[in-house]
Amino acid sequence: MSEGFTMLLTDKIIFNQKSNQTNSLVNPRNKQLIEPTVADSIVQILTGLGVCHAFGIGGGAIAPIWEALEQSSIDVLHFRHEAGAAFAAMEAYFANNSPVAVFTTTGPGIMNTLTGIAAARWEGAKVILISACTPENKQGKWAFQETSPNTMPEEIFTNGSLFDYARRIKSSDELAEIDQQLAIGFSKPGGFVAHLSIATDIQTHNGCRIFPDKSKLPLFIPDEKVINQVREILSSESFAIWVGFGARDAAKEILQLAERTGAAVMSSPRGKGIFPENHPQYLGVTGFAGHDSVLEYMQSTPPQRILVLGTRLGEFTSFWNPVMIPPKGFIHVDIDQQVPGAAYPEVNTIPVISDINIFVSTLLQKLSHTTASKLSKKQTKFSAQHYQHSTFSKRNGNCYTGLVRPQTLMNEIQEIIVEGSNSIVLADAGNCLSWATHYLKFNQPKRWRGSTGFGSMGYATTGVIGTTLASAKKAVVIVGDGAMLMNNEINTAVQYNIPAVWIVLNDASYGMCAQGTKKQGYTNVKTEIAPTNFAMLACSMGADGICVDNESQLKAAISKAMKSKLPFVIDVKINAAETAPIGMRIDSLIQQAINTNVKNKCNI
Structure with missing residues (x-):
């Protein structure tokens, strides 16, 4: 059951798509037109912005907007974690350039989204977070999961480093202005991340009809x-x-x-x-x-x-x-x-x-x-x-029988997925990003996604769902076992029949940390992870999966995954002794540490 959720049995008020021009609502029992609520008006604002998908997890405090979303033309998907919903929203935007909504309830719901929201801001996506907050007359009284500037960082509710635009809605009188501000923000080139925080009691107040301003906005034209x-x-x-x-x-x-x-x-x-x-x-x-x-x-x-x-x-x-x-x-x-x-x-x-x-x-x-x-x-x-793009030859020919070398895996991905399909390829944070960046070769734009800014582990394991859904074609994520254990949303893909593919570089370790700290001269850090069978995990959720123990199995496994109509996980046991091309990153860290030490000595 969702956090803090209590189901209320009420007559459903359904948005009448056929009467969209008059912004009317209809009661399914008596067919009488009624005035929209604030929740209905928020959904109308979203559709006016071009939002086609809303990802999130509901709860009692967000129930009015949740219901309005479900009864609208917006496709609503329920995730297993709010951060996963935000990551998926970010990648869905990059797949089709349409802004995506994320919805969440109070307290831990909104806090859980923040990593994904920060990633969306850093990456330059267009995402709007719709969240619930505690009614003003209940703030300061130890309300359950109290969500207000009294209990949470002020940056959540204001424009700043986290949100380009943030607003706590206190009255329906604000909606027209909010609609205009959002229209301007989402129409500009580049990213735009917004947040509308709405108390539960305000969501059910009488709303208003929104008449979007269709005037053209100024372009960023060079002097x-x-x-x-x-x-x-x-x-x-x-x-x-x-x-x-x-x-x-x-x-x-x-x-x-x-x-x-x-x-x-x-x-x-x-x-x-x-x-x-x-x-x-x-x-x-x-x-x-x-x-x-x-x-x-x-x-x-x-x-x-x-x-x-x-x-x-x-x-x-x-x-x-x-x-x-x-x-x-x-x-x-x-x-x-x-x-x-x-x-x-x-x-x-x-x-x-x-x-x-x-x-x-x-x-x-x-x-x-x-x-x-x-x-x-x-x-x-x-x-x-x-310019000779890096390639990797199969040394020892067909005699090699050890665990899969990541370079060989990249070669097969290049041949079967990059060159043999039109799939979008994502790489999660870690060694998997370095292998893919260095060895894969793309000749078309918008077929590659990797994060080098915020770089949150697990972002692409859920982002691949948003990419597959929004692009209407199979997407593939290359991910390490550590990130896969953090966040994957395989279960969500199964529920909505989204045939995403996860290729897991499984070495039972945080690979980049293991190799990187060794290069930095630290030898006592522990980077091991208890071994996991990700193919079995996938099958337990209703997806399909296969384990690859040697290089001779790669081609058949990847081909099977690309043909599958189910979500598919390829668990590749990789050779951890192969050093990823992360040397310049480690050199940068070492240099930063040297500079910091010099500065600290001067301050002593």
Whole structure:
């Protein structure tokens, strides 16, 4: 039974979809039109924003909105943990670009969502949390699961680092303004995470009819003088393009710009596939689990400038490596004016505040073919052989009989899933992310998802459900055994017939912690996990599963999973002795520890 839930038997009030234009409600018994409640009005606001799915766990305090959601056109899915619902909502947004609602009851319900909500904010998703709070006249009286600014962090209820927009609704008079503010926020490029907190008594008050403002919002258009300056610079100097996840909607335009100018292209770990990874101008992935070919290029034949599109150049993208600094600096395009120059404050950076797609399209219009042709001849010449994407050959041929090497597993995933299907591939936090980032190769945008910002373990194990549902095609997650034990929602996938696939790298250990701390020089930490049969766990929930003990079983197991109409778990016993490509991350941690120690000594 859901937290704090008491079922109330009342006449159902059903939203009349056919009479949507009049925003009317109908009582199923006597067919009389009645005024909407605040709960009904909230649901109307959600549908007006384009919300098609709501994920969460109900409870007594959220029952009026819960009921209104169930009777609306919104598809409601009930999860096993609120964080899982939020993670799934985040990935559902990235799968189809439609905002997703998360609903939860008071107390632990809302607190449980916060990890997933923080991840959505960091990743740039569009998610709206609808939660219950304690009525004002009951606050301070030790109400069960009291939810108010008196008992919980104020940041939950206000705009700030957690939410772009947050509001405690105290009256239906606020709804029209709230609808307008949400419409503006969700219409802007980039992410937007909102929270509406509504006391149970307010949910049942008379609502109001919402008439959304359909006026067009201003776009993030680059300043004319700035873009002319950029055109002049790029027409006279060699440059490379650094592509990040924020440029995923401008893949076609970036490819055109690169081919017209001859610029080399590199991508952040999250930006894989935005520029085809088999293209002769593609250098490789930067930062976490990246490729040496990028560093070799920057050290041997660096461009004068780097055009940065859609990445903050944060730690996992750049490790703030001085080798990545071009002689004349960066041209950094982003919709957030605080991003350009933040990662490398000491470097000359020309900021361009613009939507990436609009910027590149405008630049292409201003960059004549004649100018681009001349520029292309000035660019550093390199061929497809300059960048060799990391591959792994089966050493010892067919004689290898040990546990599965992760590199071999990636090879099979590349062949069967990446090249043999149109599935979206997710990688959870940990060594699995490093293996996938380094070895998998994508040639289309929006087929790859990995988190290098918030990096919450278990986010993709539930996110794969949102991805599969919203994309209407099978999605696959590569995950470690530690994250799989934290959060997986296999049971939810079974309930709603969502044929997601989990590929578990099972070494009975927190693999990244084991390998990373050893590289840091710490030898006494305990990273072992009691062995788990994840295939058996899946079958116990009504899904399908199979264990893979050696490499000869991989192809058949993955092929079976991809054909299955059930949720499917592949439990792969991997060789923990194989070192994941996480060296640069460990070097960064060691350097941070050194800097901290020096600072502490100075303060003594």
